[in-house]
Amino acid sequence: MTTDSTPGDRPRTRGSRGIDRAGVVIALALAALAGVLVWDASRLPASMTYGMGPQAMPIVVAIGLALLAIGNLIDALRGNLPERESADPKPVLLILGGLALLIAIIGLGGGFILATSALFVATSAAFGRRAILADSVIALVLTTLIYLAFDKLLTLSLPAGPLERLL
Amino acid sequence: MIETFAALAHGMAVAVQPVNLLYALIGVFLGTAVGVLPGIGPALTVALLLPVTYKLDPGGSLIMFAGIYYGGMYGGSTTAILINTPGESASMATALEGNKMAKAGRGGPALATSAIGSFVAGTIATIGLAFLAPWLVDVAVKFGPEDYFALMCVAFVTVSATFGDSPIRGLTSLFIGLTLGLVGIDKLTGQARLAFGIPELLDGVEVTTLAVGLFAVGEALYVASRRHHAEEKLEPVRGSLWMTKEDWKRSWKPWLRGTMFGFPIGALPAGGAEIPTFLSYSTEKRLTKHPEEFGKGAIEGVAGPEAANNASAAGTLVPLLTLGLPTSATAAMMLAGFQQYGLNPGPLLFAERPDLVWGLIASLFIANVMLLVLNLPLVGLWVRLLAIPQPWLYAGILVFATMGTIAAKPSVVELSMLAGFGVMGFLMRRFDFPIAPVVVGLILGPIAESQLRRALQISLGDPLTLVQSPMSATLLAIALIALVAPFVLKGLGRFKASED
Numbered sequence: 201m202t203t204d205s206t207p208g209d210r211p212r213t214r215g216s217r218g219i220d221r222a223g224v225v226i227a228l229a230l231a232a233l234a235g236v237l238v239w240d241a242s243r244l245p246a247s248m249t250y251g252m253g254p255q256a257m258p259i260v261v262a263i264g265l266a267l268l269a270i271g272n273l274i275d276a277l278r279g280n281l282p283e284r285e286s287a288d289p290k291p292v293l294l295i296l297g298g299l300a301l302l303i304a305i306i307g308l309g310g311g312f313i314l315a316t317s318a319l320f321v322a323t324s325a326a327f328g329r330r331a332i333l334a335d336s337v338i339a340l341v342l343t344t345l346i347y348l349a350f351d352k353l354l355t356l357s358l359p360a361g362p363l364e365r366l367l
Numbered sequence: 368m369i370e371t372f373a374a375l376a377h378g379m380a381v382a383v384q385p386v387n388l389l390y391a392l393i394g395v396f397l398g399t400a401v402g403v404l405p406g407i408g409p410a411l412t413v414a415l416l417l418p419v420t421y422k423l424d425p426g427g428s429l430i431m432f433a434g435i436y437y438g439g440m441y442g443g444s445t446t447a448i449l450i451n452t453p454g455e456s457a458s459m460a461t462a463l464e465g466n467k468m469a470k471a472g473r474g475g476p477a478l479a480t481s482a483i484g485s486f487v488a489g490t491i492a493t494i495g496l497a498f499l500a501p502w503l504v505d506v507a508v509k510f511g512p513e514d515y516f517a518l519m520c521v522a523f524v525t526v527s528a529t530f531g532d533s534p535i536r537g538l539t540s541l542f543i544g545l546t547l548g549l550v551g552i553d554k555l556t557g558q559a560r561l562a563f564g565i566p567e568l569l570d571g572v573e574v575t576t577l578a579v580g581l582f583a584v585g586e587a588l589y590v591a592s593r594r595h596h597a598e599e600k601l602e603p604v605r606g607s608l609w610m611t612k613e614d615w616k617r618s619w620k621p622w623l624r625g626t627m628f629g630f631p632i633g634a635l636p637a638g639g640a641e642i643p644t645f646l647s648y649s650t651e652k653r654l655t656k657h658p659e660e661f662g663k664g665a666i667e668g669v670a671g672p673e674a675a676n677n678a679s680a681a682g683t684l685v686p687l688l689t690l691g692l693p694t695s696a697t698a699a700m701m702l703a704g705f706q707q708y709g710l711n712p713g714p715l716l717f718a719e720r721p722d723l724v725w726g727l728i729a730s731l732f733i734a735n736v737m738l739l740v741l742n743l744p745l746v747g748l749w750v751r752l753l754a755i756p757q758p759w760l761y762a763g764i765l766v767f768a769t770m771g772t773i774a775a776k777p778s779v780v781e782l783s784m785l786a787g788f789g790v791m792g793f794l795m796r797r798f799d800f801p802i803a804p805v806v807v808g809l810i811l812g813p814i815a816e817s818q819l820r821r822a823l824q825i826s827l828g829d830p831l832t833l834v835q836s837p838m839s840a841t842l843l844a845i846a847l848i849a850l851v852a853p854f855v856l857k858g859l860g861r862f863k864a865s866e867d
Contacts, residue, residue: 209405226798228628233546240561252823254553254560257816261549264542271535281798282439282532291591292793295765299584299786307779316769326591327758338759343766351378354422358770359777
């Protein structure tokens, strides 16, 4: 949300003093966040009361973020970030795709069971399972049981779609 | 003294009501079952189980929380011993020796010394909590808003900067949390901040959404991204579960010493259980009569840190209950549990709802006993939970993680925030930013702001009010020292690394 760099950087060897590009991106993102805070605070009307208005705290936090952006930038330029192992972006994207599917199904009124089943199958595939059909069956059974347990037993309201209305 | 006994007895009367005993039992069971899953620490256990307690009455659900809290801790150490993936840094010391013991076929005694040590430490520390709390409440009622603000500054600094690996990265996490805390309608003036015209953001960022996103979704993404590195291996529990006479002889002193480290450090706003567990580990390493076993599975190295871990968990409840000050991610989640019912822990809660507070404290004793009685016989069940194949395990975790948000607020915005926090948690893990300060910042930031503004309103805008109260001046000085110290003494933050 606040940092915006792509996963999957190449591994770095320890003690390398090169510039860490991901670190620079983090520093820039922090600076941008500080800017957003200042911009948002500037739109608030000045307060008439004694003491601090609602805009004071965002400014304080923005100053802190700006200082930390500088600190992070120095660390990144010196290559002082802890070493990272290589990361595989494919499973990450697969899980995020599952989450996107879940959000879309909930948003379109597809209901809890279909939405979480989609996430289940996507996550399972991200962790290396290739049996999509079997996993879909497992997911549907599992989420239906969860739905029944929480919606009927604990009276927690979970969104209902076509499948839930059959129950 | 006598009042404490009376209050505690009253709390016991609340806690032993059959329905409350049942809640404690369910809490202990669920807490252990979820906490045992690899990669799930106590904070996430509490966050995931918050929706389960949604519809209960506050008393019953807080009692369930006591069970979940202790159960989650116990589950975490089981995972650390059997597969060497500590769910949280506080179990790292346990994993060092415990996993070696399991590999050598002594997993049973390792689990036993950790369970019994947790019981001993938890009981002593809960007694400490019961006697320290009323005293602290007496001090806290005299606190003005400026004192509270100063106290929160101390907590901010110690949680993020003083004891971490890098003060810069810790503070960065804290300020991200503070930023998230600003989102929503300002309580004093009704102005919307950082809402960008999105109505869902006016209520602010939900603590559970943040915690579940950072911990559960972030962890799943992180583990998935590095699946190609190493497969974790589950050690079967071979041989006897019971400790020999020799094991007992080598365990009881580390239990007590670990408690002595854990409780005071946990009770101070000093940021969680890492410090006492590692202090305990290095102390046992120094005092042991079997130095050759350290690094190869010494029982002292499990007994001490486990006791320290549990004692500090009870210790963090002291500032949480008496001052409303969470000093670890788990404590922050407990606070979110209170807030779910509109309850604010602090001196007022002791005065207004003694049944609730003392019922909770009494339930901690009961949860402790239940854990001891239940968990060793049930260890076979926990081991089976650990054997769930990774794809289904993480798929199930994510289904549960999203279910909490779907149940609370089934909106596209809220779920997108969950996913966004998940990405943030993934990046923070990848770039080694600590996660607890974000949660603490989100929860404490708005409280600190309102205390500061109240203080300045009372003083008619004079900022000197912050240093005119001796209490607040002292606390601010402590915060300043704790902030500057790690930069001055660069070695301070590194003592953890030198321990292994």
